[in-house]
Amino acid sequence: MIFDTHSHCYWDTILPRIDEIIENMREKWIMKAVQIGCDIESSHKAIALAHRFPDIFYATVGFHPEEAQDFIFDSDILDTFEKMIQENRDSVKAIWETGFDFHYIDGTDGGKRKADLENLSEKAKSQIENQKKWWIEQWKLAHKYDLPLVIHTRDAGEATLEFMKENHINRCVMHCFSEDIDFAQELLEFSDEIYFSFSGILTYKSAQKIQETAKNISLHRILIETDAPFLAPQAVRGTVNEPANTRYTLDKLIELRSESAQEIEKQVYENSLRFYGLVN
Ligand SMILES: [Zn+2]
Numbered sequence: 001m002i003f004d005t006h007s008h009c010y011w012d013t014i015l016p017r018i019d020e021i022i023e024n025m026r027e028k029w030i031m032k033a034v035q036i037g038c039d040i041e042s043s044h045k046a047i048a049l050a051h052r053f054p055d056i057f058y059a060t061v062g063f064h065p066e067e068a069q070d071f072i073f074d075s076d077i078l079d080t081f082e083k084m085i086q087e088n089r090d091s092v093k094a095i096w097e098t099g100f101d102f103h104y105i106d107g108t109d110g111g112k113r114k115a116d117l118e119n120l121s122e123k124a125k126s127q128i129e130n131q132k133k134w135w136i137e138q139w140k141l142a143h144k145y146d147l148p149l150v151i152h153t154r155d156a157g158e159a160t161l162e163f164m165k166e167n168h169i170n171r172c173v174m175h176c177f178s179e180d181i182d183f184a185q186e187l188l189e190f191s192d193e194i195y196f197s198f199s200g201i202l203t204y205k206s207a208q209k210i211q212e213t214a215k216n217i218s219l220h221r222i223l224i225e226t227d228a229p230f231l232a233p234q235a236v237r238g239t240v241n242e243p244a245n246t247r248y249t250l251d252k253l254i255e256l257r258s259e260s261a262q263e264i265e266k267q268v269y270e271n272s273l274r275f276y277g278l279v280n
Helices: 015-027 040-052 075-087 122-144 157-166 181-190 208-216 243-256 261-275
Strands: 002-007 030-036 057-061 092-101 149-154 172-174 194-198 222-224
Touching: 002 222, 002 243, 002 261, 015 030, 015 243, 030 040, 030 092, 030 243, 040 057, 040 075, 057 075, 075 092, 075 122, 092 122, 092 157, 122 149, 122 157, 149 157, 157 181, 181 194, 181 208, 194 208, 208 243, 222 243, 222 261, 243 261
Parallel strands: 002 030, 030 057, 057 092, 092 149, 149 172, 172 194, 194 222
Antiparallel strands: none
């Protein structure tokens, strides 16, 4: 049994085919998939899908750091998320996604080069401040409702580590993990409630450092995801990704690790249930 811990099936390239998508999941033994909200509108859509397919789809609500960077913290938006949680306790299982994304901040020429963190412009500094404020407020909200937090980090590894330790952010998953093993080890030493989720990127030839992490960290800390409709695994690269393709990522994980296929499949599924609070 397989659990896709992160997808966006409300996306217009998937939603019109949703019955076929569910059928494809069944065929590949993908039992559950969590639908991730990135802002108010998509969080509503994620919840609607969870209501339409109970016990198969669940939802998360939250504000993505790439959106948050140019958005001064607004408590009305946070209140809207809080209301969505209160009214949908059965389907909302985490706050997603928050964290740091320095890929597009001022000075990167729209993501063409890495930000020079030693010499940030005033605008870049305020974009980072916005991301920090959204992150901390969403962490407080997660805490209040006993929900885990889903963290996105891109081009911001060191800042992410520092911020998580400083603010004791310990019940979370590092989504679409793309850092190296040292980063993972440092977080594992800091908390035993942190999970690492591997996407279809794990199957790419260029992903050696990610594969090394997936091979060596504790199996108890691993989740898998598609990030559908994005990041289709190598075997189906270039197509619209869907939860059924979580199977390819699991197969890669099995190829990399020393435990038996059954043990890996079972443990990763149990990790997913535990992380999202779906076990008693
Ligand atoms: Zn995503």
